[in-house]
Amino acid sequence: MKFSFNYLCTLVFAIVSLTGCAQTKSSNDSSLKDLDGTIINSKQIIKGTTKLDDTDGTILSGNGSFNLQKNAKLTIDSKLTILHNKQLFFGEGEVDFLTGSVEQLNVVWFGATPNDASSDASAIQRTIDAAIHSKGVSVVYFPPGEYIIDKPLLALRDKNKNGVYDFLNLTLKGHQLAYNNPGDGKSGVSVLKANKEIPFIFGVQAARGLHIKNMVFDGFITKKFSPEDLIYKSSNQLYKQNRYAPLSAIVIDPFSSKKPKNGGYEGFDGYYTEIRASTHILIEGSAIENFPTGISITPNGETQQGDSVIINFTRFTNLVNGIVICQTQSRNIVVDKCSFGRMKYCFNSEDFGEQNGILPEVNNIKVADGVAWLYKANGNVAYGHFRNVYTEELYGIGYSVLNKQPLNFEGCVFKLRPMKDNTKQSLNPCILRADNASFIGCTFLVGGGKSNNEPIVMDVKKATFINSYLDTYPINIGKSIVNTNITDYYNSSLRKIKLNKAPWNDRKYEKIKTLKVLYDKKLNEYRFKNESSYKKGDFIFGQIALNLEPFRNEKIVTIIGQVNKVKNKTIFFESNLLEKQDKLVKIIEK
Structure with a gap:
């Protein structure tokens, strides 16, 4: 051992009773009798700056824990072995875990208790803060269960407390692959549950490496959106949101150098001090449900150089917006192997922040269960590449005006929802509006067991179809009707449509x-x-x-x-x- 038993007890832990502090080579516990290290089995009071650096390791058993007084700091430079599943750290002081002390931080150590209906936000925030500021660990682990969140969680590193944000690295890790919130920790999933309207569940600013894995983010919306409401109601009618502060399960870079005049997140005025954006973010194996917006990327209204966001194998359901992209510099956003259900827009790059976001690279996703639109975009910077997108019950693909860059669809299947009989007949669907779009190996079908009395209209000025299939229902293309001078067809069933050849329906x-x-x-x-x-x-x-x-x-x-x-x-x-x-x-x- 590096330090003697008496030195550790009197100087490191400042305890009153030696026998209550620690034991070495305890003969009373057979599981510890061959271990050489510090054994702590009661709560230790930490004042001032203290370091635990037993090179032989430290064992926490029984009620072993630390009560960190105000302004105290405990640095752990000893490998911890924890033999109980209780809270380890109490009080207001800080803990710094050095390399080799622990592999991850368990939110239970800081006071979070799943499935007890009480708020866990403060305990989880302490865990996140410890992971951000520690030199040797950046992983926060959530054991299975539901954790109540009644105020936003924020990952932000202001080391000198002067409003200048330092880059941070962080991982939030749930217990196992998530699908939804089954309640009370069933199915072994880890759930962050918002029990009331809050600006966001989790926000991050200036990350240089953020990994969210196997987490469920369950929002405060308690009713399911109906397909009719998603089609006929505006976004704000479904749930009113501020342009610069979308109510989100996850928000990336919510703050800028100054709070927007007409918005911003309430209660966070003092955080609008710095332009520093996040990059290299991976969200995977998770589920996001029952929120106005799933993920918001840079909604603060100021251009920031953040990019490289990958969202993989994640489920989005019962939202107004799935993913919103709010500025031109949010580039290299990739969405892969995700599923979207029951929402107005899967992707929205027009309504929030600077309102000029770039559509992501979208691959291998499934859209079903009553989605109104695949995307909504600001046409000037729409871009948009959609590959192997499979949809069912989709009302419309999307729209952007004046997009000079082509929207590209490859290997997509669009099973479109027809209009209901005797319901809003004047609102016949226009499934796509764009200046420039290409479809390669795509299929267009209309189903759902209801009669489609109106045409499915594509309002596309320049459209190219290669080896694509059209169902028997008419689609009129090129400013709502085919113009063969501007529309190309290669080995496609759409070649059958010529100017004025397709009737609006089957009547004579x-x-x-x-x-x-x-x-x-x-x-x-x-x-x-x-x-x-x-x-x-x-x-x-x-x-x-x-x-x-x-x-x-x-x-x-x-x-x-x-x-x-x-x-x-x-x-x-x-x-x-x-x-x-x-x-x-x-x-x-x-």
């Missing part, structure tokens, strides 16, 4: 809603009753394609041609109207 005649014109399916002509109603140069307006957000109270009427001549109650018109079409699209209030 279909009334054009904006003009008294009938489309004759057999003759491929538009006919009208009053020849004097039209003259050369008039524009023929086609099917109304609604704005993708119905609550915006507007409709977009698209042009299908310009009258060339009128003869025998037949309109002949030119269809190559791409340049004019952009200028002549009209907005009509409902």
